[in-house]
Amino acid sequence: MLDQENIIEKIEGAIKKSERHIGEGEVASYIPELANVDPEGFALSIVTTGGEVYEYGDLDTVFSMQSISKIISLTMALMDNGKKVVFSKVGTEPTPYKFNSLIPIDDRASNPLINAGAITTASLIKGEDVDVRFERVMSFVKKLSESDDIKFLYKIYNSEMKTTDVNRAITYYLKSKNIFDKSVEEVLDLYIRNCSIGMKPTELARLGSVFANGGVNTKGERLVSEEIVRIVLSQMASCGMYEESGRFLMEVGFPAKSGVSGAILGIVPGRCAIVTYSPRLDESGNSVRGKHLLDLLSDDIRLNIFLHE
Numbered sequence: 001m002l003d004q005e006n007i008i009e010k011i012e013g014a015i016k017k018s019e020r021h022i023g024e025g026e027v028a029s030y031i032p033e034l035a036n037v038d039p040e041g042f043a044l045s046i047v048t049t050g051g052e053v054y055e056y057g058d059l060d061t062v063f064s065m066q067s068i069s070k071i072i073s074l075t076m077a078l079m080d081n082g083k084k085v086v087f088s089k090v091g092t093e094p095t096p097y098k099f100n101s102l103i104p105i106d107d108r109a110s111n112p113l114i115n116a117g118a119i120t121t122a123s124l125i126k127g128e129d130v131d132v133r134f135e136r137v138m139s140f141v142k143k144l145s146e147s148d149d150i151k152f153l154y155k156i157y158n159s160e161m162k163t164t165d166v167n168r169a170i171t172y173y174l175k176s177k178n179i180f181d182k183s184v185e186e187v188l189d190l191y192i193r194n195c196s197i198g199m200k201p202t203e204l205a206r207l208g209s210v211f212a213n214g215g216v217n218t219k220g221e222r223l224v225s226e227e228i229v230r231i232v233l234s235q236m237a238s239c240g241m242y243e244e245s246g247r248f249l250m251e252v253g254f255p256a257k258s259g260v261s262g263a264i265l266g267i268v269p270g271r272c273a274i275v276t277y278s279p280r281l282d283e284s285g286n287s288v289r290g291k292h293l294l295d296l297l298s299d300d301i302r303l304n305i306f307l308h309e
């Protein structure tokens with residue numbers, strides 16, 4: 001809930017202030033198809049736990065979830081296998097290394113929100129083959145976002161599949177450590193398909209609002225257990241913003257997950273989910289304008305979860 005005075009003015013003021021970061025950072029190009037976007041594209045969507053929506057900018061933009069899909073993989077892996085199995089295969093600790101680094105892998109990935117960890121959670125999603133597993137992921141995303149219009153972005157998928165040697169290497173390494181016994185290609189395929197799910201800002205914000213609301217959607221249906229919501233949000237808080245996670249939590253003060261397409265999903269428990277979209281990224285892979293806007297909103301609407309009131 002955001003029931004406070006002048007809320008619209010505060011949101012619009014923060015957007016205005018974030019304009020000073022337009023032009024900073026670079027659009028991701030290591031997946032060639034990701035470079036085909038308007039670098040100045042911008043959107044903000046906030047969905048509160050009560051279902052109110054505040055939305056601005058290019059609301060019809062469809063972006064790929066990329067790493068934000070890691071929270072879906074984690075949620076489904078937990079639903080399908082339970083906490084004990086999942087965290088016997090992937091760790092819970094932040095890492096100072098890049099999201100696609102091989103370094104934090106020892107016997108297992110350091111956390112579920114870097115590539116190695118999300119490849120691990122993708123390997124734990126049940127279903128007889130990749131099509132069935134991905135169908136389950138899509139229908140869960142549709143349910144959470146209350147939209148039948150969620151897309152599979154084939155061009156993004158195809159472009160990443162052709163260039164994903166680092167993720168393939170990570171997947172082989174995990175298999176060599178007996179993290180899963182499925183084939184490398186089927187595990188990698190599901191991971192990349194999940195990254196290629198396309199959505200609009202408010203669809204993602206609505207999905208996030210279920211997590212902000214303890215796992216229950218605005219119709220009162222429980223879609224995720226309270227325990228899983230707690231696990232996912234705590235991992236987002238400690239590991240969701242790549243190697244800037246600690247600083248982001250200190251400055252902004254709520255769980256968030258970013259993706260290299262330029263979207264960030266922030267979740268303020270009990271209050272709202274916030275999606276920013278702006279594709280120019282910093283060195284870590286976080287949207288420059290997006291993270292500044294979340295910081296401004298956090299200050300102006302007092303969203304930091306560590307404030308005492």
Ligand code: GLU
Nearest residue numbers: 066067099115195259260
């Ligand atoms: N599909 C991207 C990759 O695996 C996701 C990276 C991200 O958004 O952090 O490289």
